[in-house]
Amino acid sequence: MNAPEPSQPVLDRDTLAGEYFETLPYQPYPVQEEALLAYFTGDPEANGGHGVLVCAPTGTGKTLIAEAAVYEALRAGTRMYYTTPLIALTDQKLDELRESAVRWGFSADQVGLVTGNRTVNPEAPVLVVVAEILLNRLLNPEQFTFDDVSCVVMDEFHSFNDHERGIVWELTLGLLPKSVRLLLLSATVGNSLEFTGWLQRSHGKNLQLVQGTERKVPLQYEWVEDELLNDFAEKIAAGDAESRRTPALMFCFSRSQCWTTAEMLKGKSLIDKSRQKELADILNATDFTSGVGPKLKQILMRGVGVHHAGVLPRYRRIVEELFQQKLLSICVCTETLAAGINLPARSVVLPCLLKGPKDKRQLVESASAHQIFGRAGRPQFDDRGYVFALAHEDDVKLHRWREKFDQIPEDTKDPGLLKAKKQLKKKMPKRRSGETYWTQAQFEQLQTAKSADLVSRGRLPWRLLAYLILKDNHLSPIRDLVGRRLMRAAGIEKAQKDLNRMLITLHNSDAIVLDPPPKPMKEKPTEPAKPKKPGEIVKAIEAEAAAPPATGGLFGELLDSMREGDEAPAEESVDESTPEDDAAAIKQRGYELEDYTPETATPRNRLERIVQLKSVNPLFGVFLADMLASADDNERIAALESVLDVPGTVARFTRMPKIEDMPPGNLATTYLDPLLLQRGLATAEELGGATDDEEEEVRDKGFGRVMFEEPRVWPLTIGEKLLRLFRDDYPRVDDVRVRPVWIVGELMEFGGDFDKYVVTRKLQKEEGILFRHCLRMILLLDEMANIPPENTTVETWEDWLDDLADRLTETCRRIDPQSTDEILQGTSADAEDLSVQGGRRNV
Known part of the structure; x- marks a missing residue:
C-alpha cells in the first residue's frame, strides 16, 4: 500500500x-x-x-x-x-x-x-x-x-x-x-x-x-419506589422541552420484555401534538407492511421505539433516526445498545435490575450497568443526566399500601378509622413466592461498584493458531506470546499447557507434524474396583431415583442443556480460574504435557482448510465438510444450521421436525448410526429405535420397591450425532456446541417467502434474529465451498452450496436490501478478516 x-x-x-x-x-x-x-x-x-x-x-x-x-x-x-x-x-x-x-x-x-x-x-x-x-x-x-x-x-x-x-x-x-x-x-x-x-x-x-472520574454532564440517580412503569413513563414525558426527562432509553434484559414493555406504553400520552404530527407524516410515508412492521408502527405512533436484535435492521435504522430527531420520547432497548451505539438521551430508565432466566435471575453486572448509566445526559443539551431504577411492581403496591396504613394513627379510637385499618390489613399486598426482587441497596451498589480489571481471557483461537503456524512454523514466538499475556503465573502455566494440548490436537488430526513429536504417556496400572456392599447398592439406587429425569443415553445431560429454552452462549469460555483435572485431561489423549516443548509445526493440507473457516469452530467445520460429502440435502442444511448459535428463545420455536416427519437421511443411516452404536456413543433409542411414549413400571424384586423408568428418549438430530462423533475424535476440543434448528430448511419449504414464514410461525418479534441467521448461513456456505472434501466435485459440493447461498441471498434482499448488500458485498474480501471464533458479534 x-x-x-x-x-x-x-x-x-x-x-x-x-x-x-x-x-x-x-x-x-x-x-x-x-x-x-x-x-x-x-x-x-x-x-x-x-x-x-x-x-x-x-x-x-x-x-x-x-x-x-x-x-x-x-x-x-x-x-x-x-x-x-x-x-x-x-x-x-x-x-x-x-x-x-x-x-x-x-x-x-x-x-x-x-x-x-x-x-x-x-x-x-x-x-x-x-x-x-x-x-x-x-x-x-x-x-x-x-x-x-x-x-x-x-x-x-x-x-x-x-x-x-x-x-x-x-x-x-x-x-x-x-x-x-x-x-x-x-x-x-x-x-x-x-x-x-x-x-x-x-x-x-x-x-x-x-x-477521569467526573462527567461534564453529571448523573443524578433516583430510586423510584412509588410509581408503576406506565405512570412513571407518562410523568417523565410531561411538560415542555426543558422540564421533561425525555428522550429516555428504557433498558430491558430480554427481547420479549422489550415488546411487553413497549406495548404497555403505547396507550400512554408520551409525545406532544406537534411532534406527533411530524412523526405520523414520516411513519405514513414508510413501508411497515411486512413482519412486525404493523405492530411496530402502532407503537412508534405513540412516541415509543423498540430496538434489539430481534428487530430487522431496516426497522432499527428507522428507530435510531426518529430518536435522534427527538420524535420519540422513549426507546425500549436491550443492553447491547449501551455497547457503543450513540443514541443521545436525557434519561436512562431501568424497570428491572435483574437479568437471566426466571429461575436464575441475578443482578446485572456492574460493568454492564456502568455502560447503561453512562448513556444518560447529552453534553449539548443537558446540564445533568437522569438514571431511574424502578422498584418491582409488587413492592410499589406494598409501598402505596403502607403509606395509606401509616396514615391511620396507631392509638386511634375512632370506629371508622379502626374499621378502615382492619379492611386495609385484609387487603395488604404480598410478594409472590418464587419471584425474585431487587432493592434500592442493590441499585446503590451498582453505582459505586469498582470498575472491571483488564485481564487476558480465553484461549488462543484455533484459527488464529493455525494462521500463525502457516506464517512461521517455529513455535517459540507463539509460546513467547502466551507467556506475555496479562495473567497471573498460574494462568500463564495453564495457558502454556492449553497451547500444548491444542498443538497435539492439530498433530493428531493430521493438520501439522510436530517436531519433536509428542511423548506417549506411560500407562499406570489401575486398581480393580472394589465390590459394593449391599447397603451401598441401596444408597446408589435411591440416589439415582431421586435424581431429576434426563434425556438418557451417554450424552443425555448435554442434550438436556441444549433443549432448554433459555439463551445460552454457543461457546463455553475458559477462564484461567476454571478448575480442571489436568491429569485426566492429559491421559485422555495419552500424551505427556509436562516438559514437552515442540520446536516446529510443519503444516499439512488440513491446516490450510482450517484457516478458511471463521463462522464456526474451524476444526468442527472441516470435520463437518468431510462428513457432509455423502449427506443428502436436508442433512446438509440441518447440520450447518445447527452450528450457527441461534438463541434458545428462538430455537424452541424452530426445532427440527420429528423423526416421523423427517426420517434419517443417507449419511445417518449408512454411516453415522452404525458407527455411533459401534463406539457406544448412542443407544438404539436415541437413534430412533424406541417409539413407546408410556412409562414402564419396573419391579425391582431384590428390594421390594416400584421404580419408574423414563423411556421417552429424544431421537438425536444430525447435528447432535455429528457432535458426538466429533467429541469422541477430538476430546480436548470443548468449545463446540450445536443447537438443532430448522429455519433455512423450512424457509426454503415456503419458497423463500420470509414474511410468509415468520407470520405463519408467529415469529414476527424475532424476525431480526432469523434474518441474521440467514445472512450467517450464506457466509458459512461461502466458506464451506472453499474447503471441498476429498472425492467431491464442483457439481456435488460447490454448486450445491452456491445454489443455496444464491436462493438465500435473494430472500434476504427482499427483506432488507441495504443490510444484505452491506454484509455480503465484502465476502470476496473475507480473507482479509481474520475473525476470531466465528465473528458472531460482527454479523
Whole structure:
C-alpha cells in the first residue's frame, strides 16, 4: 500500500495541536484537555511517548479526543486506523468522522471503512476498521506497511476483556511498531496502572495514563419506589422541552420484555401534538407492511421505539433516526445498545435490575450497568443526566399500601378509622413466592461498584493458531506470546499447557507434524474396583431415583442443556480460574504435557482448510465438510444450521421436525448410526429405535420397591450425532456446541417467502434474529465451498452450496436490501478478516 502524497509541508506537533484546538466547537473540559496535550506532546523516547490510555466514564466526550488523531493524519498526510469492536459502531464512526473531515475542510472520501463484510474507500488515509482487520494487516507485513501510519485509535478498549475476541486487541498491541502512536479509549478500568505497567514490560509500549472520574454532564440517580412503569413513563414525558426527562432509553434484559414493555406504553400520552404530527407524516410515508412492521408502527405512533436484535435492521435504522430527531420520547432497548451505539438521551430508565432466566435471575453486572448509566445526559443539551431504577411492581403496591396504613394513627379510637385499618390489613399486598426482587441497596451498589480489571481471557483461537503456524512454523514466538499475556503465573502455566494440548490436537488430526513429536504417556496400572456392599447398592439406587429425569443415553445431560429454552452462549469460555483435572485431561489423549516443548509445526493440507473457516469452530467445520460429502440435502442444511448459535428463545420455536416427519437421511443411516452404536456413543433409542411414549413400571424384586423408568428418549438430530462423533475424535476440543434448528430448511419449504414464514410461525418479534441467521448461513456456505472434501466435485459440493447461498441471498434482499448488500458485498474480501471464533458479534 503506497503512502499518500502529503498535501502540506511536514508540520510539528505543537502546530497541529494548536490547529486542532481551534477547530473545537467548545472549550474542552479537563480530562479531554489533559488527554489531547498528552497525545500531542508525548516524546517517543520518553515515558508515555508511545501513546495515551484514556480511562473515563461513558459520556465524557472521548470521541473528541480520538478525532485529534484523525485530524493529524489528514493534515499531515499520514495514515491512521480507527478500530471498534462492533460492525454497527464502525458504520456510525464512519459517518461521524466523514462529517468531521468535511467540517475541517477535507473530503469525506478521505475516510474509509473495512470490516471484512463491507468496504468503503479502502485506500483512504483514515480507515475505520473492526479490530480483526488491523491484526490481519499486522500479520501480513509483505502486503501492508505501517511505515506511514501515525496512529491507531482503539475505541471501546475495555473489549480487551472479551472472552472470545479480547485476544485480538492483545496481539495487536504487541505487533504494532513503536513508531505508531496508540490512543486507547476505555470506560473506567480498575487496574489501569497495572495494565500500563504490563504493556511496558511485555511489549515495550510506554503509554501515558489519563484518567477521569467526573462527567461534564453529571448523573443524578433516583430510586423510584412509588410509581408503576406506565405512570412513571407518562410523568417523565410531561411538560415542555426543558422540564421533561425525555428522550429516555428504557433498558430491558430480554427481547420479549422489550415488546411487553413497549406495548404497555403505547396507550400512554408520551409525545406532544406537534411532534406527533411530524412523526405520523414520516411513519405514513414508510413501508411497515411486512413482519412486525404493523405492530411496530402502532407503537412508534405513540412516541415509543423498540430496538434489539430481534428487530430487522431496516426497522432499527428507522428507530435510531426518529430518536435522534427527538420524535420519540422513549426507546425500549436491550443492553447491547449501551455497547457503543450513540443514541443521545436525557434519561436512562431501568424497570428491572435483574437479568437471566426466571429461575436464575441475578443482578446485572456492574460493568454492564456502568455502560447503561453512562448513556444518560447529552453534553449539548443537558446540564445533568437522569438514571431511574424502578422498584418491582409488587413492592410499589406494598409501598402505596403502607403509606395509606401509616396514615391511620396507631392509638386511634375512632370506629371508622379502626374499621378502615382492619379492611386495609385484609387487603395488604404480598410478594409472590418464587419471584425474585431487587432493592434500592442493590441499585446503590451498582453505582459505586469498582470498575472491571483488564485481564487476558480465553484461549488462543484455533484459527488464529493455525494462521500463525502457516506464517512461521517455529513455535517459540507463539509460546513467547502466551507467556506475555496479562495473567497471573498460574494462568500463564495453564495457558502454556492449553497451547500444548491444542498443538497435539492439530498433530493428531493430521493438520501439522510436530517436531519433536509428542511423548506417549506411560500407562499406570489401575486398581480393580472394589465390590459394593449391599447397603451401598441401596444408597446408589435411591440416589439415582431421586435424581431429576434426563434425556438418557451417554450424552443425555448435554442434550438436556441444549433443549432448554433459555439463551445460552454457543461457546463455553475458559477462564484461567476454571478448575480442571489436568491429569485426566492429559491421559485422555495419552500424551505427556509436562516438559514437552515442540520446536516446529510443519503444516499439512488440513491446516490450510482450517484457516478458511471463521463462522464456526474451524476444526468442527472441516470435520463437518468431510462428513457432509455423502449427506443428502436436508442433512446438509440441518447440520450447518445447527452450528450457527441461534438463541434458545428462538430455537424452541424452530426445532427440527420429528423423526416421523423427517426420517434419517443417507449419511445417518449408512454411516453415522452404525458407527455411533459401534463406539457406544448412542443407544438404539436415541437413534430412533424406541417409539413407546408410556412409562414402564419396573419391579425391582431384590428390594421390594416400584421404580419408574423414563423411556421417552429424544431421537438425536444430525447435528447432535455429528457432535458426538466429533467429541469422541477430538476430546480436548470443548468449545463446540450445536443447537438443532430448522429455519433455512423450512424457509426454503415456503419458497423463500420470509414474511410468509415468520407470520405463519408467529415469529414476527424475532424476525431480526432469523434474518441474521440467514445472512450467517450464506457466509458459512461461502466458506464451506472453499474447503471441498476429498472425492467431491464442483457439481456435488460447490454448486450445491452456491445454489443455496444464491436462493438465500435473494430472500434476504427482499427483506432488507441495504443490510444484505452491506454484509455480503465484502465476502470476496473475507480473507482479509481474520475473525476470531466465528465473528458472531460482527454479523
